[in-house]
Structures are given as structure tokens and as C-alpha cells.
Amino acid sequence: MPKEIKALTGLEVLNFSDNSLEEVVPPIFEALVNLKEFDIERNLLQGQVFNDIVNGALSLESFKISSNFFSGTIPEEIGLLSNLVNLWMAENRFAGELPATIGTLTKLGT
Numbered sequence: 821m822p823k824e825i826k827a828l829t830g831l832e833v834l835n836f837s838d839n840s841l842e843e844v845v846p847p848i849f850e851a852l853v854n855l856k857e858f859d860i861e862r863n864l865l866q867g868q869v870f871n872d873i874v875n876g877a878l879s880l881e882s883f884k885i886s887s888n889f890f891s892g893t894i895p896e897e898i899g900l901l902s903n904l905v906n907l908w909m910a911e912n913r914f915a916g917e918l919p920a921t922i923g924t925l926t927k928l929g930t
Contacts, residue, residue, distance in 0.1 A: 821860075826851035835859040837884070845869050850876035859884040861908065868892040873901070881927075882906040889913055899924040 821836060823846045831852055837859045844867035845860065855877040866889040873880075881903050890912040899921025907928055 821846060821848075823848070828852070830854055833857040836863065837861040839863055841865055847872045849873045852877050853879065855880060856903075857882040860888065861885065862887040864889060866890060870895050870898065873898075877901075879903055884908040885912065887911040891915065894919055894922075896921045898922060901925065902927070904928055 821841060821843060825831070825834070825846075826848050829851055832854055834852070834855060834857065838861070841860070841863040843865065845865060849855070849872045853876055856879055858877070858880060859882065861884045869885055869890050870892070878900060880901050883901070883904060884906065886908045887910070890909075891914065893916040894909075894914060896919040898919060902925065904925050905927050907925070
């Protein structure tokens with residue numbers, strides 16, 4: 821996934837699903853403040869995907885990262901993504917418990 825994506829500040833949909841990507845997701849969310857849909861499902865991505873998400877893309881409505889190799893914990897700050905309707909994170913290597921702030925995402929599944 822090219823780091824130059826950060827220059828596309830008006831980008832609303834980013835879909836790299838089913839591409840056999842093998843890298844770590846670069847820090848892009850801080851620049852992509854208009855991003856509504858993020859889909860990188862079914863790749864070979866690893867590392868921590870939440871490093872900068874809550875610092876930028878607060879307008880996210882759909883966040884799909886299932887079927888990768890992401891690890892680490894899901895941070896409490898995920899509760900700040902109040903516009904989320906779709907949150908798909910299955911089949912990864914996350915550790916720990918779900919943060920209680922997931923319960924504040926009242927639009928999930930609507």
C-alpha cells in the first residue's frame with residue numbers, strides 16, 4: 821500500500837481487498853480525514869492497524885480488516901469512531917479483550 825495515498829486528502833473510499841498485500845499498513849489516517857470506507861480484507865497484512873486511525877479518519881463509516889494477520893490490542897479510542905456502521909475485524913491475531921468503548925458505537929449494524 822503506497823504511502824503516497826496520504827496526498828489524496830479528499831479520498832472517501834479506499835479498497836485494497838483481495839490483493840495479497842504483505843506489508844504493514846502505513847500511517848495514512850491522519851491525512852485522510854474524509855475517508856468513509858476502508859476495506860483491506862483478505863490480504864496478508866500484519867502489525868497494528870490502529871496506530872493512527874483515531875487521530876484522523878473520524879468520519880469512517882465502514883472499517884473492514886478481516887482475514888489478515890493484524891496483532892496487538894484494540895485501543896479504547898476506537899469508541900471515538902462514532903460514525904461506524906460496519907466494523908469487520910474477524911480472522912486476525914488480536915490479543916486482549918474488546919474495549920468497553922465499543923459499546924458507544926451506536927450506529928454499528930444499522
